[in-house]
Amino acid sequence: MAAPRPTGAAPRAAAARVLDAVLHRGRSLKAELSTALPALPDARDRALAEAICFAALRGLARYDAALAAWLAKPLGRRDADLRALLIVGFAQLDPMRLPAHAAVAATVEAARALGRHHQAGLVNALLRRALRDGLPEGDARIAWPAWLRTRIEADWGEDADAVFVESAREPPLWLRVNPRQVTRDAYRARLAEAGIDAEIDDMLPDALRLPESIAVAALPGFADGAVSVQDAAAQRVADAFALTSGARVLDACAAPGGKTAHLLERDASLRMTALDVDARRLDRVRDTLARLQLGADAQLLAADAAAPDAWWDGAPFDAVLIDAPCSATGIVRRQPDVLLHRRESDLAALLALQARLLDALWPTLASGGVLVYTTCSVLAAENAAQVDAFLARTTDAHAEALPETFGRQAGAGRQRLPGERGHDGFFYARLRKR
Known part of the structure; x- marks a missing residue:
């Protein structure tokens, strides 16, 4: 009788396919997981495949260093899925520390499931070497594109290494x-x-x-x-406001809805408008509010926040939140594929959009009202410099100091770096209209 097949090959093979698409075809991790996970009928397999993908991308520099040291010649394009599977195997051993025998056996079986029967022995040998010799420590900076690494080093000096190291760790x-x-x-x-x-x-x-x-x-x-x-850093956004009962509030880039919901959870009297340019993403806001039993407490609009003439009724808001589209460099530990997909040319477009949102939405704010500008970025150009430039060209705007609990001083705002107090990287600024 044939020996029983090791269990657990399916989630490993699924994780390898997802990583192959993300690493070699420029696909989004979130999009690939949304397709791959439902195909696994067991919830435990879905959870395992997802966890492997995140661990693999966070440790990618280390795993590639191991492959470079242990293979006689680099893997070619035709071996893209093999590279992905080997990274899947390494991630299970460190940092996930799954039971070694089961992880190795199931990953070898996944090689066969991927049609790599003739290389199952190679997979077995490399994973066993990782167990025997340990994986190289690696340099967390290597995972970052050179242009982005240079900017972070320029912005944060001696704290830059902490940004790189914390971004490679699993968040709470x-x-x-x-x-x-x-x-x-x-x-x-x-x-x-x-x-x-x-x-x-x-x-x-x-x-x-x-x-x-x-x-x-x-x-x-x-x-x-x-x-x-919701990460702690995102929860702090609600604390940046000092809203009065019945205040009229705009969340200008609302999807997926966590910050809109948080404000409404705290005060049912708020007259909340949740706006997003993408109608499909606005559906996520609707679902979030429905689950929290807040669906009747907000007006949802699919529109371009930077073009208020098309949607604003002329009644001023008492408070505006701009959680601006950004480089997402503060949440790499939660979205590790950011480092694979972000291009230097993206930054110029993001900076222009952030400035356009600030300029367009400021006229919708009532005199005496407050605008909170936030990003999940650690780049000064998107944060302190963006707000300082806005203040310089907007005579009726002034910054109000936020307490030290929001992070370190950064221009007119406050910056939290990844990992500080267990938080994501985040920027906050509170602007008052004279």
């Missing part, structure tokens, strides 16, 4: 408790009953921190809107 899972439904302490008790440990950060009134990621389906009350997943 942050939850935002919905105070309309449950207190934070009560929800923490529900987590404990489910065997899930959670930590409180006194700086964040609605947040709980989980040391390890878990599937949202395992979170008590998630489907009913008791809790959301």
Whole structure:
């Protein structure tokens, strides 16, 4: 009788196919996962494949260094899926530290599932060498394109290395408790009953921190809107406002809806308009608000925020949030394929769009109103320099100081670097209209 086939080949093969598309065909990790994961019927396999992909991309520089050192000649274009599978194997051994025998056996079997029968022995040998010799430490900077690495080093000097290192680490899972439904302490008790440990950060009134990621389906009350997943840095955006009851608020780049929802969770009286240029992305806002039972509390508009003549009714807003499209360099640990897809030419377009949003939306703000400008970037050009330039050309705008809890001083705003207090990289500025 033939020996039983090792289990777990399917999620490894799926992860290799996703990585092949991301690494070699310029595809988006999120888009590839959205197609690949539903094809795996077991939720545990879906979770494993997703975790492998993220770990593989975060450690890509190390794994490529191992391949360069251990292979007699580099893999060619025809071996793109083999390279992806080997990276899948390395990621399971370090940092995921899955049981070694099972990980190696299942990855070797995945090689056969990918049609690489004749190279299954090579996969086995390289993974066993990784177990025996360990993987090279690597240099976290190598993962960053040279042009982007140079900018970060210029912006952050001696702190640049921390940006590179923290961006290669797995982030904690942050939850935002919905105070309309449950207190934070009560929800923490529900987590404990489910065997899930959670930590409180006194700086964040609605947040709980989980040391390890878990599937949202395992979170008590998630489907009913008791809790959301949102990084601590993004939760701080709501704290940058000082809204009065009944204030008219615009979230100008609202998708996927987390910041709109957070403001409404805190104050049901807000007259909220959630705007996004992409109608399909606005559907995600609608779904988010529906899950949180906030669907009736916001007006949703699909429109270009930078062209208010097409959608604004002329009634001024008391507060405006511009969570601006940006390079996403502060959230590389959550979107590691950013480093593969971002081009230097992208930055000029993003800078122009950010400036256009600031200029176009400022007239929609009431006298005495506040505009909060945020990005998930660590580039000074998108943050401190962008706001300083706006203030220089806008005579009725002045910056209001944010407390040190928002991060280090950066021009007229505050900057949080990746990993500080467990947060993503994020920039905040609060501007008041005279």
